[in-house]
Amino acid sequence: MKAAVFYGANQPLKVEEVPTPQISSGEVLIKVAACGLCHTDISYIDHGVPTFKKPPLILGHEISGTVAEVSSDVTNFKVGDKVLLPAVMSCGTCYYCRSGRENICSNMKMFGNDIDGGFAEFVKAPAKDIFILPDEIPLIEGAIIADAITTPFHAVKNRGQVKPGDYVLVIGCGGVGLNMVQVANAVGASVVAVDIAPAKLEMAKKLGAAATVNPNEVPDVAKAVRKLTGGGADVSFECIGNPKTMEVAFSALRNGGRFVMVGYTEHSMNLNASRVMYREMEVIGSLGCRPVDYPKVIELARAGKIQVAPMVSKRFSLDQINEGLDYLRSGEGFRSVIVP
């Protein structure tokens, strides 16, 4: 089969012929329909973040496709089924899995990191970990549910515990933040969206943001948000991975507010300890999404309460994958997918 192979940092992916995966007991082979391009892929290629499996490795963790082959002991899927693969699979036996926190599993396996991923014509996966994609969800655009939509769902519902009527602040309206806007809107929050790119703010409005703030147009973003929300947001989400905007997300909260960190950075941020203590603030991390929540996200997309198709701004073929990565680096568009 054809695949885009990662051989190491600071070099383009190489599109070449590799052996088609052979399935074992409990596994299915999936013909990839689409695989989303994500900043995590850029972090391996441009920033030298090490992958768990040493290269050569096929990247890509937002995968949709159709079942091409099933192992003889698999009974819950058949050839031709449309499926979604979770970005990360959990072991089911560690302390975290046994206590219902599979998204922080000690032995997690991520496509395109621990094992070969979806920038290929085929990928294999354990049948126990994959999900049916209903006909109402477009197979290609549905790929982005696997990370760009499930991650915001977990952040909003489980970590942010957003309630109807809450004021929610989303800082950074890229692939993750825009979906944070639509998930928070779907649960009945009033969302204030912040981004430096006017096109992202336009899209945030289309997805239900009640108000938008462009940091290039106001002297103090936290102050502007406190004004828009009658004293501060109930819950804020930072979706960039920048310590400075994390500090803004924290200071835009009302007393007793909850700050959820979704963006990733290896740097430290400043927090005023007395403010956290004296005003009963909450500072919370959020990572990925548990398998138990995937059917709920798929149902929200099926019912049209979360939009999938408008979130995909471009499609690239496998041969164009390095062009697709450049498009991601440029910051244009929302999410793009590889269609092998």
Ligand code: APR
């Ligand atoms: N203030 C406001 N918005 C900003 C700023 C800033 N100082 N700097 C960047 N942005 C906006 C960009 O314009 C862009 O719309 O933040 C957005 C970031 O989006 P993407 O680059 O598309 O990143 P995304 O894929 O959404 O990931 C965001 O979440 O899961 C993590 O690792 C991921 O840390 C990353 C974060």
